[in-house]
Structure formats: C-alpha cells, structure tokens
Amino acid sequence: MNKSVAQKTFRGAALLLICMLVMIGGLACSDNGEDSDEISVEQATNLLNRAVEYATSHGLDKLCGLSSSSLTCRKQWEDAGEWDAVPAEPPQVVDTYLIPTRKLEDGMTQRGGRLLVVSGIDGMGRPYRTEMLISSGGWLHGLSAMNVVYWSGASIEFDGDVSSTTTDDSGP
C-alpha cells in the first residue's frame, strides 16, 4: 500500500517537474521582441560595425551569427555577389528610427526594433541602399539584425499584416 502511494507520489512529482521544465523552456525561448522597442542608435551602430568588420574579413559564420536568420543571411550574401561585392568602405547611416513591436490581427506579433538605413557602393561598383533592422532576440540571444548583409539592397516592409501582404503596387 505504502509502496503504491510512494510510486504515485513519485510519478506526480516527475510529471510536475517535466511540466515546469517545458514551461520554463517555453518562456525562456518565446521572447516576442518587446525589448526591441528600446534599442539605441549606439547599440544598433555597434552591431553594424561588427557586421562591417566580419564582412571585410570574410567571416561568413560570424557575419551570419549577427543575423536573426542564418539561412536568410547566407542567401542574401550569395544573391548580393558573395565576397566579390563586399563594399571597400563602411556604409553610411543615412537614417534611423524605431519601429514598434505590434500585434497583428491574426494574433501574431510583428517584431520591431531600431531601423538603420545604410548606403554606399558595393565591391562591384554598384550603389546600394539597405534597411537593416536591429532587434532583441530575448535575454538568451541578445541583439540580432535582419538584412545583416548590409550591401544587399533589401528594404523591409512593416505596414499592414506582414504575413498576408502584397508586392509593390506602385507600378513600373
């Protein structure tokens, strides 16, 4: 009888422990970027400077380590012309502003952060203007950037519901 009670108690405790671990894990890793709304220009440019350093030293792993998405970073790097296109000069920050994190109609959250608009000439002589968004990945991950390949020429769309959106309708 006592053995059965002990077994039940043990199972219950184990189940509770597992549930707590799952909850803690979920909370720790489910940051929705609320901290992103307070990123300073200095914090953002520090990340940009590291990106420039890694790009000019051809450190792809390090460069993409700054990205909010490693796969996207590698694709942008390939599309932009790989190392042949790395700008010889650091980019110029031509504009910066905060994008607030916001709730979307479908229940999702759109991550905000500090936007840097950078421009320059890439390694193939082509002018670029890129929007880089620096946001917080939570206390476990620190700051990361969207469009960390700063010579990619990609802009970022924030308006409307970004999960259900449109291509540019401004015409040719």
Place this chain on the structure above:
Amino acid sequence: MKKLRLVFAALLVAVLLTISMTSVASAGQPSKQVMRDITSTTRGARWAREAALRWQQMGVNCGSNSINVYKLQDGSYFAAPESAEISMEYVEMEDGSMKLEPVIVARPDSLLVESDSRELPTGFQTQSGEYWNLVGNKAFARFEDGHGWMDHAYKMHKLVGETISDKDYYQLEHWATAKSKGAWTLYAAHISCQKKDSSSTMEWVDWDPQADQDYGSGGQSVTIGISYIVEISSTYTVRDKWDITKYAEAGRFKNSWRGSAWRSERNVAYMICVSVPEGGWPVWNLNASYTTWL
C-alpha cells in the same frame, strides 16, 4: 558583314584578355596559374550570366549556357565561350612581368552569331541584350508567436531588351525561413502568391519547383530558376519536403515545407514568371504561415 564579325572577334578577344589580366593583376598572386572548370557550380553559372550580359552590352551575342567559367589558382576567374580553344601562355603584364595566363588562341566561328539555344514559342524573336532587371527587393518584418517565427521576402525582376511587342515579362521569387521556439516543433511552413485584383492581367510563362520533392533530412543545395530567354536562378539549402501547388490561375502558386524541425531553421521558396500586357505591372498577394506542435 565579315568585317564586322572580325571586328567583334578582335574586340571579344581583347576584352577577355583585359578581364583576365585585370583580375590577375589586382590579385597580384602566383605566376603559375592552374584553371579549374567551375561552369557547373552556382558561382560559375552566375559568372557566365554576368559575362554574357557584359558581352551583350559590347555587341557580342553569346548565351550564358555557351560560356565556360574557370577559377584560377590565385582566386581570379576566366570566362570563355565553350567552343573556344584555350592555351596557357606567358603574357606580359602591365608592370612588365611575365605570367602564365589562359589565352584564347582560336575563336569559334559560331560565336558571333550565336543566340540562346532554347526553343521559343512561335512568333517570338531573340535579340542580344535581354536581361533580368531587378525591380523589387523587399523583406517583410518578422512575424512570430510564442511557438515560432517566420521571415519572408521577395525579389522581382523584369525582362529587359526582349523584342516581343505586346507583352512584358516579370519574374517573382518568394522565399521564407521559419523556426520553432522553446519546446515546440515546426511541422509546416507555407508561402503562396496570387494575382491581386488591381494587377495587370497575367499569363503563365514558367515556374519552379515544377514538382514535389523530398530532399531528406541531411539537407541539399537546391537551385530554382526560370529559363525564359535569359536564365535567372537562386540557390537554397533545403531539408525534408517541398510540396508545391501550381494553380491554373495565372500567377498563383504555393510551396509548403513539410517535415519536423525542432529549433532549426527551414527554407521554403519558389520562383515564377508571368507575362503582362506591355506597360502593365503585376501585383501579387503574398501569404506566409507556419504550423508548430508540441
């Protein structure tokens, strides 16, 4: 006409030599060069396309499929028509030094009249100078919940230089990266496009992927592309399955990544090409979503 050909031939050889010398000079590296054929690689294909475009601008018509690209030991590149005879010879550099360099010693007669070998629909004509011009390059801000996130983006190109009088051609590449959070597992990631009501009328031209594909759990480098008049392509690292749906409705396409990924990024992408009436502008609704389970 024959004179013109000879002038073009001389120009081409001069350009090839200049390109080779310039790149080697800037690299300033070893005197002995060893060529490695990289034509079939992604980088090789890109260099071939760029060389074709450069030559077209100089009036020399040579399809990118007919160009071989070589990587030299010092990291520079050498592009030449596939039927050209190449020899390694000592060449005097700008600083007076002699270096062993690849040199075209025989020009293929077909080079100057060569056009893209792809079969075109009746009534279409090819002309030198066609290329895909970037007209859109946009990422959308990340959307996420407590279980995962997704980034999606698109690029759009317009075919420039084609001779078809009553149509314009546009390429759309739409891709996404998704990942689960915490204890959640990513099971599906979908992206799709559909013509917006306000868009110009669309007609199907091409699309890729053309069929569902299982890439396995190890991951593969997958190139998707459009081969209409001028090739345009992009490469992704893909795992698990891509499940495509191509609709009869022009411009409507969907690709779904399906698998099981715990806190590991997954790519999903597609590329389509449509025509619109000349002067028109295509506009697509783009959708992206993901599914996670515990």
